[in-house]
Amino acid sequence: MLRIDCPWCGVRNEDEFSYGGDATVERPTDYASQDDWYHYVYTRQNPAGPHREYWHHVNGCRAWLVVERDTVTHEIFSTAPASPNLPDPDGRTR
Amino acid sequence: MGQQFRTSSSGQIDRGRILSFTFDGKPYQGYEGDTLASALLANGVRLVGRSFKYHRPRGIQTAGSEEPNAIVELRTGPRKEPNTRATTIELFDGLVANSQNRWPSLSFDIMSINNLFSPLLSAGFYYKTFMWPPSFWTNVYEHVIRRAAGLGKASTEPDPDFYEQCHEHCDVLVVGAGPAGLSAALAAARAEARVILVDEHPRLGGSLNDENYSINGKAGSEWVDEIHAQLEEMDNVRVFTRTTLFGYYDHNVVAAIEKVSDHMPVPHQGHPRQRMWTFYPGRVVIATGATERPLVFGNNDMPGVMLASAARAYVNRYGVKPGRRAVIATNNNDAYRTAIDLHHAGINITAVVDSRIQPDAALVEELESLSIRLLTGSTVGSAEGHQQVSYVQIVTTQGDTLDPERIDCDLVACSGGWNPNVHLHSQSGAKPVYDDSILSFVPGKSRQSEVSVGAANGSFSLQDCLAQGVSAGTQAARQTGFKSRKMAVARADNEGDYAIEALWISPTPYNKNYKQFVDQQNDVKASDVVLASQEGFDSVELLKRYTTQGMATDQGKTSNVNALALLACQRGEPLPEVGITTFRPPYVPVAMGVFAGHTVGYDFMPVRRTAIHDWNTKQGAVFIEAGLWLRARYYPQQPGDTMNDCYIRETEATRNNVAIVDVTSLGKIDIQGPDAAEFLNRLYINNWLKLPVGKVRYGAMLREDGMVFDDGTTSRLEENHFFMTTTTANAASVLAHMEQYHQIEWPELDVVFCSVTEQWTGIAVAGPNSRKLLEQVIDIDISNEAFPFMSVGECMMNNIPARLFRISFSGELAYEINVPADYGEQAWLELLEADEELEVSVYGTEALGTMRIEKGHVAGSELDGRTTAQDLGLEGMANRAKHFIGKHNSERPLLVGEGRLQVVGLKSLEPERNLRIGAHLVDPSVKLETVSQSQGHVTATTYSPQLGCGIALGLLRDGASRHGEQIEAVFPLDDETLKVEVCHPVFIDPEGELVRA
Numbered sequence A: 001m002l003r004i005d006c007p008w009c010g011v012r013n014e015d016e017f018s019y020g021g022d023a024t025v026e027r028p029t030d031y032a033s034q035d036d037w038y039h040y041v042y043t044r045q046n047p048a049g050p051h052r053e054y055w056h057h058v059n060g061c062r063a064w065l066v067v068e069r070d071t072v073t074h075e076i077f078s079t080a081p082a083s084p085n086l087p088d089p090d091g092r093t094r
Numbered sequence B: 001m002g003q004q005f006r007t008s009s010s011g012q013i014d015r016g017r018i019l020s021f022t023f024d025g026k027p028y029q030g031y032e033g034d035t036l037a038s039a040l041l042a043n044g045v046r047l048v049g050r051s052f053k054y055h056r057p058r059g060i061q062t063a064g065s066e067e068p069n070a071i072v073e074l075r076t077g078p079r080k081e082p083n084t085r086a087t088t089i090e091l092f093d094g095l096v097a098n099s100q101n102r103w104p105s106l107s108f109d110i111m112s113i114n115n116l117f118s119p120l121l122s123a124g125f126y127y128k129t130f131m132w133p134p135s136f137w138t139n140v141y142e143h144v145i146r147r148a149a150g151l152g153k154a155s156t157e158p159d160p161d162f163y164e165q166c167h168e169h170c171d172v173l174v175v176g177a178g179p180a181g182l183s184a185a186l187a188a189a190r191a192e193a194r195v196i197l198v199d200e201h202p203r204l205g206g207s208l209n210d211e212n213y214s215i216n217g218k219a220g221s222e223w224v225d226e227i228h229a230q231l232e233e234m235d236n237v238r239v240f241t242r243t244t245l246f247g248y249y250d251h252n253v254v255a256a257i258e259k260v261s262d263h264m265p266v267p268h269q270g271h272p273r274q275r276m277w278t279f280y281p282g283r284v285v286i287a288t289g290a291t292e293r294p295l296v297f298g299n300n301d302m303p304g305v306m307l308a309s310a311a312r313a314y315v316n317r318y319g320v321k322p323g324r325r326a327v328i329a330t331n332n333n334d335a336y337r338t339a340i341d342l343h344h345a346g347i348n349i350t351a352v353v354d355s356r357i358q359p360d361a362a363l364v365e366e367l368e369s370l371s372i373r374l375l376t377g378s379t380v381g382s383a384e385g386h387q388q389v390s391y392v393q394i395v396t397t398q399g400d401t402l403d404p405e406r407i408d409c410d411l412v413a414c415s416g417g418w419n420p421n422v423h424l425h426s427q428s429g430a431k432p433v434y435d436d437s438i439l440s441f442v443p444g445k446s447r448q449s450e451v452s453v454g455a456a457n458g459s460f461s462l463q464d465c466l467a468q469g470v471s472a473g474t475q476a477a478r479q480t481g482f483k484s485r486k487m488a489v490a491r492a493d494n495e496g497d498y499a500i501e502a503l504w505i506s507p508t509p510y511n512k513n514y515k516q517f518v519d520q521q522n523d524v525k526a527s528d529v530v531l532a533s534q535e536g537f538d539s540v541e542l543l544k545r546y547t548t549q550g551m552a553t554d555q556g557k558t559s560n561v562n563a564l565a566l567l568a569c570q571r572g573e574p575l576p577e578v579g580i581t582t583f584r585p586p587y588v589p590v591a592m593g594v595f596a597g598h599t600v601g602y603d604f605m606p607v608r609r610t611a612i613h614d615w616n617t618k619q620g621a622v623f624i625e626a627g628l629w630l631r632a633r634y635y636p637q638q639p640g641d642t643m644n645d646c647y648i649r650e651t652e653a654t655r656n657n658v659a660i661v662d663v664t665s666l667g668k669i670d671i672q673g674p675d676a677a678e679f680l681n682r683l684y685i686n687n688w689l690k691l692p693v694g695k696v697r698y699g700a701m702l703r704e705d706g707m708v709f710d711d712g713t714t715s716r717l718e719e720n721h722f723f724m725t726t727t728t729a730n731a732a733s734v735l736a737h738m739e740q741y742h743q744i745e746w747p748e749l750d751v752v753f754c755s756v757t758e759q760w761t762g763i764a765v766a767g768p769n770s771r772k773l774l775e776q777v778i779d780i781d782i783s784n785e786a787f788p789f790m791s792v793g794e795c796m797m798n799n800i801p802a803r804l805f806r807i808s809f810s811g812e813l814a815y816e817i818n819v820p821a822d823y824g825e826q827a828w829l830e831l832l833e834a835d836e837e838l839e840v841s842v843y844g845t846e847a848l849g850t851m852r853i854e855k856g857h858v859a860g861s862e863l864d865g866r867t868t869a870q871d872l873g874l875e876g877m878a879n880r881a882k883h884f885i886g887k888h889n890s891e892r893p894l895l896v897g898e899g900r901l902q903v904v905g906l907k908s909l910e911p912e913r914n915l916r917i918g919a920h921l922v923d924p925s926v927k928l929e930t931v932s933q934s935q936g937h938v939t940a941t942t943y944s945p946q947l948g949c950g951i952a953l954g955l956l957r958d959g960a961s962r963h964g965e966q967i968e969a970v971f972p973l974d975d976e977t978l979k980v981e982v983c984h985p986v987f988i989d990p991e992g993e994l995v996r997a
C-alpha cells in the first residue's frame, strides 16, 4: 500500500488516488509533427529507479499531483501539485 | 475412559472443564485450553488425514501454524471450513471435525493405491505423463487427477457470519508476544510510544508456553502474566491475541487477521467471525520466533513422527503425551530438551539419536544421569509400521546402512535445526542472508522500518531474546520520537548453547528406496528435488514450480530450507549460492470473506437512485443497473407483460403521443469562467467559441490517441457559463480528464467546473405532443419560432425553477427538463398530471434504447474505445482548423484510410427474427471459420415497432459505402445465421424534420 502525502490532504492511502501516467512526458505543441504526437501517446521509458509520475487525488481533493517515486522500492521522494495555479497548502497563492 | 495419553499434571489446560467433540463422527473429550490436535493426541488418535497426492496416512507433525499434515474440515453446514490446521483450532464444546481427502474412510482409503503408482506422480508429472492426446487433458486426466489429488471441500452455502475491516495507527508494532516481543513491547510502552502487540495465540508468551523455562526466578508463564498485566494497565498499549500478522506491504503498512470468534461454535450476537486489521506503524519489531525443520528420512511422514519441539509443547503446554516410547532424532542441541522434558513427563525415551559424532559434553552427561541411551554418529534411516510408527531403523551417518539397529517406539521426535521466521522481513522487501552457524537464513539489511529480534533474528538463547527485545523496543520508541527510558533486562535462569551440524538427508537402510519427504503437504520427496535438478530445473524458483515444493497452504514453512539444502547438495554448491525464494503474503491462509469484509451482498457496491426511484418502485418498474445507478428499464402494466410487450408499448406511446423518461443518470458538469468556451473548444472536436447564449450543441470528444472518448450535449447558459452532459458511464472519467488538462496542460485557462450530476433531476419529454404538454406547465414561450430545436432556457415549471433544453434522443419532437433534485419527483408527477386528455405515459431505458437505434444515435456499445469520429459518422462535427485533444493522432493514415469498421444500420431480412449483439458480420459466400473472415459485428439490436422488423447498429468494414448490400449476421456459439441488409444507421426521419417541427 503506497502512502501518498497530498499537499492539501496529508498522507493518504493509495486507494484514494488514481495513477495518471508518466509525468516526464511533455505534451507536444499544437504544431508538432505527427511523429512527436505518436511518441507522446505511445512510447515510454521504463526506468528502474526514481521516476516522476502523475497521481490524481480522485477520492480526495481532486488535485493532480506530481509524485517522485522509486519504481523499484516504491519510496516516494516528493509530492507536489501539478498545477501552478492551485493555492498552496499554506493558503498563499504562488 | 478416553484421554489415556494425558500426563498426570502440567500444562495450561483446565482439567476441570471438559469439552466434547467429534472427529470423523466419533465422540471424544478434551479440556479447555486444548487445540483439536492436542485433544486428538490425548485420545490416542494419531491418523488424522491422507496426503495430497499419494493418499498416505498422515498424523500431527507440529504444534503450530506451520502444520503441513493435520488439516481437517472444521464444522458442518454453511460454516464448514476445509483445510484448517488441527494444531491451531482451539477446542470448543460441540466441535465437529472431519478428515479430508480420503474415500471411503480414513483408515481404508482406496486412492492410497496412488502410493504404488508414485513413479507416475514424480516431479513435473503434470508436464510429462499426460502429454497426449490433447483431448484427454480436459476429458480424462484433469477429472481423475483433480479427484485423486486434493484437499477439503468448501461449503456451498452462504456464509452466515460477517467480517470486519479496521485500521489502526501506532508508533511501534510488535509482532509476536514471546520473550523478545514482550520485552520489546514493554520497553517501547514505557517510553510512552503508542504500542500495538499482536500474537496469533489466545495466550501471550510464545515459546515460553511450550517450554520449562524460568525467568527472574519464576516460571516462564508467571513472568508472562506479569508483563501482560503491566501492558494492560497502560493506555498507550493495545494487545491483540488470536491475531496473525499475515502481510508486510509497501510504506510500512501491514495487515493482520484477528480471529474474533473462531474459537466458539458461533460468534456472539453482533460480533464478526474475523476482523482484518490494517496497521500503520512507525516501526515494526518482528519477534515471530523460529520454526523447527524436520529430518528427511524414510517414511518420515508416518503418523507418530513429530517435530521435537512439538512433542515438548504437547507435554508442557497441553499435558499430553504424544507417545509412550519415544526415539529422539537430532542434529543439534535443542532436541535434548525434548528428551529431558518427555522423560520427566513419564514417557519412555528409548534412545536419543544424534547425527553428530561428538555432542556437547554437558548434554551427554545429563542424559547419562537420567539413564537415557544416546547413540551418536547415527540417525533414523526409516520409520516403520502400519499406519503409524512401531519401530525405527537406525543407520550411521558414516554410511553403514547394511546392519541397521531396530528400536521399537511409537513416537519419533525429530529436529533438523531451526529456521528463523524471516517471512515478514522478506515480505517487506528485504533479502534474508545465510548464517552458517545455524545453517539457516537470518534477516538481512532492512528495506523498511523494521527490525527482527530473538529467534526470528537467529538468536536462540532466551537471554539474548530478552535483551534484544528490550533494546529494539527502546530504540523503536526513540526512532518514532519518544525519549527512551532505561529498562532492566529480565534474567533467563536456565538454558544451554545451541549448536548444530548439517544433516540434510539420512542414508536409507540397506540403501533401499524409501520415500523421504521434504514437503509433506504437497507430497514432494527428496528424490523429486534430485530429479528436478537433473532435468535442469535447478534454480530455486524453477524447483519450486516444477516440484510444487512450498506451494501448498503451509507455504513450505517446514520444508523450504531442507529443499534448498538438497538442491545445493545436488548442484555441489554451498547453500547460500542457491539462494532463497521470496516469501509473499499471506503468512497463513486467510479466508476470502475477510478481504471482502462488509462489501458483500447489498453492500457490494453503493447504489445510486434518482429522485424518481420511489415512484418507479411503486409502479412496479423493472430496474437495470447502469454503472452504480438503478434505472427503470420498463414498466409492466398487467400480469404477464413481458419486456417486449412493455418496450413496444412505451415506444409507440412516445412516437404517437407523448411520454417522459428519467434521464438523471447522465453526467452533468457546470463550467464557468472567461475561458470556458476556449476550454470546451480544446476538449471537443466541434467549435464552441461562436455558440450563441441560449443554444445547445451536440459534441464529441476524443482521447489523445484519436479515438472517440465521449459524447453529449453542452449548452451555453450565459456568455461564460456552460452546462455539459456526458454519458452515464463516462461521467466520472470525463470530469477527471477535464481536471487533468486544466491542471496540468492548460493552467493558463481561467475556468472552473464541477460535477452537478446529483444536483439536477433530468426528465426527457418526447413525442409529437410534447410541446402541447409542456405549454401547460412552462412559463416561457416554447413555440417553434421562439424556442427552436437546440435551444436552452431558464424557466419556471409551475412553481419549480427549471432549465429547459430542446434536444431529442428519440428522434421525436422532444425536450429535456432539469429541475433541482429535491423537486424531481414533484416535477415528474406534475408532468404526468398536467393534461388529463393527453394521457401522458412513461418509458424506460429499453424503449429509450429502441428509439436511439431507430434514430441511429451512437452510444456506449459503438464508442468502444476503438472507433474514430469518422467511423461513427461524427466527423462532420469536427473543426480541423482548430486544435483539440486527439486531433493529430486521429489523422494517422491507418485511421482515415480504407478498411475501418464503420457504423451502419442493419435490417433483418427474415420475419420474426431479430439480430443478436456480438454476431459477426460475414460475406454470404464465406463460411465463418476464423475471426479474420469476420467483417465486423453487431453492437446494438432491437425490434423496431416503427419498421416492423428486427434492426440493429453494427460496425462493418468500410460500412459507410456498403448500404444496400445483403450480408449475414453469424452467431457461431449457437450456430445461428441471419440474412441482413446493410443500411444507413438512421432508420427513421433521416432529414430530422420531426425534431425541428
Ligand SMILES: [Zn+2]
Pocket (backbone or CB within 6 Å): A006, A007, A008, A009, A010, A057, A060, A061, A062, A063
Ligand atoms: Zn488531496
